Amino acid sequence: MKRFPEQKLHIDGAYVAATSGRTFENVNPATGEALCAVHVADAGDVDRAVAAAARGFETWSRMGGAERGRVLMEAARLLRARNDELAEIEVLDTGKPISEARGVDVASGADCVEYYAGLAPSLHGEHFDLGSAFAYTRREPLGVCAGIGAWNYPLQIACWKSGPALACGNAMVFKPSEETPLTAARLAEIYAGAGLPPGVFNVVQGGTETGRALTRHPDVAKVSLTGGVDTGKVVMADAAATVKHVTLELGGKSPLIIFADADLDNAVSAALMANFYTQGEICSNGTRVFVERPIHDAFVERLLPRVEAMKVGDPLDPETTVGSLISREHLDKVMDYIEAGKREGAELVIGGGRAVEGGLGSGNFVMPTVFDRCEDDMTIMKDEIFGPVMGVLTFDGEDEAVARANATEFGLAAGVFTRDLARGHRVVARLQAGTCWINNYNVTPIEMPFGGYKHSGLGRENSLAAIEHYTQRKSVYVELGDVEAPF
Numbered sequence: 035m036k037r038f039p040e041q042k043l044h045i046d047g048a049y050v051a052a053t054s055g056r057t058f059e060n061v062n063p064a065t066g067e068a069l070c071a072v073h074v075a076d077a078g079d080v081d082r083a084v085a086a087a088a089r090g091f092e093t094w095s096r097m098g099g100a101e102r103g104r105v106l107m108e109a110a111r112l113l114r115a116r117n118d119e120l121a122e123i124e125v126l127d128t129g130k131p132i133s134e135a136r137g138v139d140v141a142s143g144a145d146c147v148e149y150y151a152g153l154a155p156s157l158h159g160e161h162f163d164l165g166s167a168f169a170y171t172r173r174e175p176l177g178v179c180a181g182i183g184a185w186n187y188p189l190q191i192a193c194w195k196s197g198p199a200l201a202c203g204n205a206m207v208f209k210p211s212e213e214t215p216l217t218a219a220r221l222a223e224i225y226a227g228a229g230l231p232p233g234v235f236n237v238v239q240g241g242t243e244t245g246r247a248l249t250r251h252p253d254v255a256k257v258s259l260t261g262g263v264d265t266g267k268v269v270m271a272d273a274a275a276t277v278k279h280v281t282l283e284l285g286g287k288s289p290l291i292i293f294a295d296a297d298l299d300n301a302v303s304a305a306l307m308a309n310f311y312t313q314g315e316i317c318s319n320g321t322r323v324f325v326e327r328p329i330h331d332a333f334v335e336r337l338l339p340r341v342e343a344m345k346v347g348d349p350l351d352p353e354t355t356v357g358s359l360i361s362r363e364h365l366d367k368v369m370d371y372i373e374a375g376k377r378e379g380a381e382l383v384i385g386g387g388r389a390v391e392g393g394l395g396s397g398n399f400v401m402p403t404v405f406d407r408c409e410d411d412m413t414i415m416k417d418e419i420f421g422p423v424m425g426v427l428t429f430d431g432e433d434e435a436v437a438r439a440n441a442t443e444f445g446l447a448a449g450v451f452t453r454d455l456a457r458g459h460r461v462v463a464r465l466q467a468g469t470c471w472i473n474n475y476n477v478t479p480i481e482m483p484f485g486g487y488k489h490s491g492l493g494r495e496n497s498l499a500a501i502e503h504y505t506q507r508k509s510v511y512v513e514l515g516d517v518e519a520p521f
Contacts, residue, residue: 036126038070041215043079043239044222046086047232052079052239060215063129064349064358064397072215075238080207080247083236087178087205088253090233095175095203099155106151106201108228113144113193116224120217124189125349127214129358129398130312132350142480143193143221146496149480150201157202157501159508166515172508175203176279177255179504180248182269183218184260185211185360186315192218195258196225196235198500204256205234209248212241213360245269252276256504259283260317263443263489270492281493281503283317283485285418286446288467289439290320290475291429294328296451297473302336304449304475305424310344310402311476313356314422317490318447320475322415324435327428334406334426338384341402346389358397359421365398368421372403375414380405380425410438418444432461440466445487449475468494 041060042049052073060069075083094102113120121135130139159171181195188210199206210218218237225235238244249257249272256279259269266282273280290308292301308320325333349357359365365388372386385403388395400422408415408425415425429435439448448467452458458472468486471477478484478496485494493503 037068038216041070041072041219041239043073043075043083044219044237045079045083045233046090046236047226049219050082052076053082054079058212060127061361062126063360064399066362066396069126069216072212072239074240075209075244075247076240077247080238080244080251083207083238084178084251084253086233087207087236088233090231091175091177091203091205093231094200094205094234097203099157099201102201102203103151103154105225105229106147106154106197109224109230110144110148110151112224112228113140113147116220117141120189120220122350123216123220125357127188127216128185129349129360130315131354131357133352133354134312139187139190143190146190146193146197146480150197153498153501154201157505167511167513169509169511172510173202173501173505174508176504176506177204178253179204179206179256179258180251180254181206181208182245182248182257182259182261183208183210184317185213186312186317188214189217189221191260192221194495196221199258199504200230200234202501202504204504207236207238207248207254209238209240209245212239215239246272249273249278250275254278256280258495258503266491279503281485281495282491283495284446284489284491285444286317286319286486286490287322287416287418287442287444288318288320288447288449289322289324289465290449291324291435291439291451291461292326292329292333293432293450293452293454293457294326295453296329297453298329298332298336300473301451302333302340304451305337306340308449308475309424310341310356310422313359313400315360315420316476317418318469318476318478320447320449321419321423321425322439323424323426324429324439325426326435327430330426330428334383337404341384341404344402346399346401347392347394356399356402356422358399360398362398364420365400368400368419368423371414371417371419371421372423375405375408375412375423375425378412378414379407379409380412380414381407385422410441416442432457436461436464440464443489446490447471447476447486
């Protein structure tokens, strides 16, 4: 069993012990074994981190964009150089398959940092010719930003938040989920090794208490959260007291609509990716799979053998395609939803139980599960399960599909499969979702904004859109002539 040293806080460019004197055990979700003790930051530790970030901000924000870009570009290079090491740590922390972590998690984080490294030198304001005067705008950083991460993509999320924040000249205090504390501190090491000044990126560890110390801190200018809807509401309320900027990337119960003219094999592939990648623990997953009635039977017939062929197993085995859920508590929650699906009349066609054979019993493994003949008002069709559970529904016609897809408080993502591209564009224009795909699903290139409608959040991550959320505009009027006064 692999074990790590005590995980301290990373403040002002160095590892430091928490003054709280408290720790918690970080557990490998696939085995139930302890990985390490983690220091818990209290309000005093958060004060230290914010103060360090404020000092770092004074240095970093005065550097030119090209200089900031060079530091971030080197950080992206170091991320890629440490890909395999970081991927293994991510697997031990999250329970996801090593094939995913090596191919996506670290690489996507590096892509993000590299993208914003390239943007940093190009940030600029605007000029307005007013005749006898002119005006211009300055795009300025906000100051100290707080990033609060989720446990499904810990390193990627830390990069998604820190990349644009740092490119714009801000400093950041980042709190990873207490379920997955390991890789955020490695990112802090990488930034320091790339030349980031001390204090510009800090990591504090802990749970709700630590997070609220950040969201309520008077010297934090912005909070960016990835998490659940209930947590987002609390963060938004806390931020309101000091009028902080807020970006919220919250939950989803997204629809995947498959029309009868779709390429069926591609649609099945997308449905699998939209439900079982990262064992279903993805906020944008298309867990409500609407299949047009004429192709329903053919869709299910092609789907089931591919689900059956998935390998649930040791996340460090390159052949594993479905790993462990994050915790025993979350396992119990997912199993409760599966039982609710059975109880409410959905047809369980595959899966539905824990995977315990081959030494998996001490972990949190659930067999990939598909329910057919679902109805919109079933619990499994309304609530975000965040596990490997797909629900299949049938529909008749475009208007019905759109109306039922939109009948949810969520609006994070949606997908449409059809060979009729006019229909594809027409349908996504009517869907109440912030991120939509036509003939694909869950593809999130850094160049494309990501975020939701309704209860799925506020603001956007990635792309040029994130620059708007990490800067503020200052307008400057310059008089070239005399000032006239009526008195």
